[in-house]
Amino acid sequence: MALTAETPGNLSPAPHFVLVPLLLQGHTIPMVDLACLLAARGARVSIVTTTVNAAQLQGVAERARRAKLLLEIVELPFPAAASPPPCSDSENVDDFLPLLQGLRVLASPLEAYLRALARRPSCMINDSLSSWAVGVARSVGVPRLSFQPTSCFFALCARNVGRQSGEDSGYVVPGMPLRVEMTKDTWSSSFLTTPAWEELLEEASEGVHAADGVVANTFMDLEEQLVQCYEAALGKPVWAVGPSCCLSNRPEKEIFLTTTTHANAMDDDQQQSAVMAWLDTMEQSVVIYVSFGSLVWMPPDQLYEVGHGLEESGRPFLWVVKESEETAVPEARRWLQALEARTAGRGLVARGWAPQLAILSHRAVGGFLTHCGWNSLLEAVTLGVPVLTWPHFADQFINQRLAVDVLGIGVPVVVVVVGGAAAPAVVVRGEVIARAVSELMGDGAVAQERRAKCKEYGERAHRAMEKGGSSYDNLTKLLHNFTPRTGRGRSLGI
Numbered sequence: 001m002a003l004t005a006e007t008p009g010n011l012s013p014a015p016h017f018v019l020v021p022l023l024l025q026g027h028t029i030p031m032v033d034l035a036c037l038l039a040a041r042g043a044r045v046s047i048v049t050t051t052v053n054a055a056q057l058q059g060v061a062e063r064a065r066r067a068k069l070l071l072e073i074v075e076l077p078f079p080a081a082a083s084p085p086p087c088s089d090s091e092n093v094d095d096f097l098p099l100l101q102g103l104r105v106l107a108s109p110l111e112a113y114l115r116a117l118a119r120r121p122s123c124m125i126n127d128s129l130s131s132w133a134v135g136v137a138r139s140v141g142v143p144r145l146s147f148q149p150t151s152c153f154f155a156l157c158a159r160n161v162g163r164q165s166g167e168d169s170g171y172v173v174p175g176m177p178l179r180v181e182m183t184k185d186t187w188s189s190s191f192l193t194t195p196a197w198e199e200l201l202e203e204a205s206e207g208v209h210a211a212d213g214v215v216a217n218t219f220m221d222l223e224e225q226l227v228q229c230y231e232a233a234l235g236k237p238v239w240a241v242g243p244s245c246c247l248s249n250r251p252e253k254e255i256f257l258t259t260t261t262h263a264n265a266m267d268d269d270q271q272q273s274a275v276m277a278w279l280d281t282m283e284q285s286v287v288i289y290v291s292f293g294s295l296v297w298m299p300p301d302q303l304y305e306v307g308h309g310l311e312e313s314g315r316p317f318l319w320v321v322k323e324s325e326e327t328a329v330p331e332a333r334r335w336l337q338a339l340e341a342r343t344a345g346r347g348l349v350a351r352g353w354a355p356q357l358a359i360l361s362h363r364a365v366g367g368f369l370t371h372c373g374w375n376s377l378l379e380a381v382t383l384g385v386p387v388l389t390w391p392h393f394a395d396q397f398i399n400q401r402l403a404v405d406v407l408g409i410g411v412p413v414v415v416v417v418v419g420g421a422a423a424p425a426v427v428v429r430g431e432v433i434a435r436a437v438s439e440l441m442g443d444g445a446v447a448q449e450r451r452a453k454c455k456e457y458g459e460r461a462h463r464a465m466e467k468g469g470s471s472y473d474n475l476t477k478l479l480h481n482f483t484p485r486t487g488r489g490r491s492l493g494i
């Protein structure tokens with residue numbers, strides 16, 4: 001799907017959506033995709049963000065302008081004396097809290113922006129973790145949808161899990177259409193149970209409850225039963241409009257945000273071309289792509305084991321290592337260089353930020369070792385690439401269950417918590433990783449069947465986004481719900 005304007009049809013006058021993303025890569029990327037989808041269907045879209053990140057998104061605005069879309073990036077100045085808190089790659093999820101909490105000061109500039117508009121916007125869509133925007137929408141009187149950047153499986157689970165469940169091992173989450181059993185460790189790593197996180201997640205959950213509906217980056221053929229159960233549990237519409245990564249010419253490089261150290265990768269065109277050129281030299285479906293997203297940070301001991309595992313597997317690999325992982329200890333860089341020398345011609349270590357969508361789209365890639373961040377998993381599904389799953393925290397354990405047990409497109413590297421938020425730091429050995437890589441990339445009947453299933457889901461993902469597909473139709477309904485009409489009638493049924 002290309003970024004071109006469709007005939008706005010009967011969207012006249014164009015509804016105006018104000019989007020409030022969260023300043024983390026895994027949240028902003030799908031929100032920017034959603035902005036492009038809405039604008040391509042004739043809506044006016046304003047993405048509000050900090051001055052620094054607005055500058056990073058100018059390329060998106062420029063491409064939209066060339067495609068004659070009504071998409072703008074609006075800068076919200078940080079009030080004097082409150083500068084954006086720093087956030088970097090980290091082993092500890094608590095390190096992201098200051099960023100998330102610090103963004104609350106944007107409430108006043110957002111309110112000032114909304115009040116200064118000639119017409120009240122048709123709808124605000126806020127990231128579910130940007131709950132500081134909830135009160136602003138209420139006070140200005142703008143209808144609001146909550147954007148959910150994770151699976152409906154996890155969202156439903158998070159809603160139904162009881163606070164007391166952390167006490168029991170083997171706790172079964174009630175009200176789920178699929179059996180979900182939580183161990184103590186999976187529970188505390190999934191639901192980040194420190195008081196500060198609890199407060200933030202509680203606010204987010206209240207924001208979802210107070211919203212007029214939920215926009216979910218998923219599609220019916222992937223999560224139909226879960227979407228329906230989530231909708232019933234919330235008692236409000238859940239619009240499944242994804243996978244947003246189908247927007248094939250997403251300008252990946254333009255959505256690096258300066259909240260993490262990946263900002264340096266902006267200059268990394270050369271590496272990105274080298275990665276694609278290296279993939280061009282490989283046979284069809286032989287490469288295992290290894291990336292743990294933007295937040296998971298591997299300590300040196302674990303980094304070495306991943307390297308050993310990839311080497312021992314004997315398979316071609318493309319491994320993305322974060323700059324801060326490579327520089328954590330002086331030996332790490334030397335160690336990686338030695339690994340590259342030993343595996344030259346078969347393995348490639350990319351530094352910093354890799355063009356993930358382009359990599360997953362390449363014919364040489366036949367498997368993806370992932371932390372199961374929702375975007376990464378959706379991208380793998382959409383591009384028909386089976387996954388090796390290694391969750392660390394938050395929604396990743398439940399996303400793993402979806403991939404492995406429900407969809408049958410994945411092989412777990414680990415089935416217990418081995419790091420992340422709450423568990424003791426257990427190092428996963430190289431031989432375990434090598435075995436899992438061989439299982440995923442092998443030629444046996446089970447591996448072939450997994451590949452076939454994944455390809456089928458990929459085709460269904462694309463069909464969902466095409467005209468007449470479920471996500472396309474859901475977006476049409478959403479747009480019509482918020483298209484200004486003469487008179488005030490606005491129904492939220494789907």
Ligand code: UDP
Nearest residue numbers: 026029293294295353354356373374375376
């Ligand atoms: N991503 C990328 N290059 C990288 C690392 C990540 O393009 O080197 C993108 C990836 O394609 C996905 C997002 O960043 O869209 C990561 O989101 P996800 O939900 O998978 O994980 P998170 O980073 O939030 O843990």
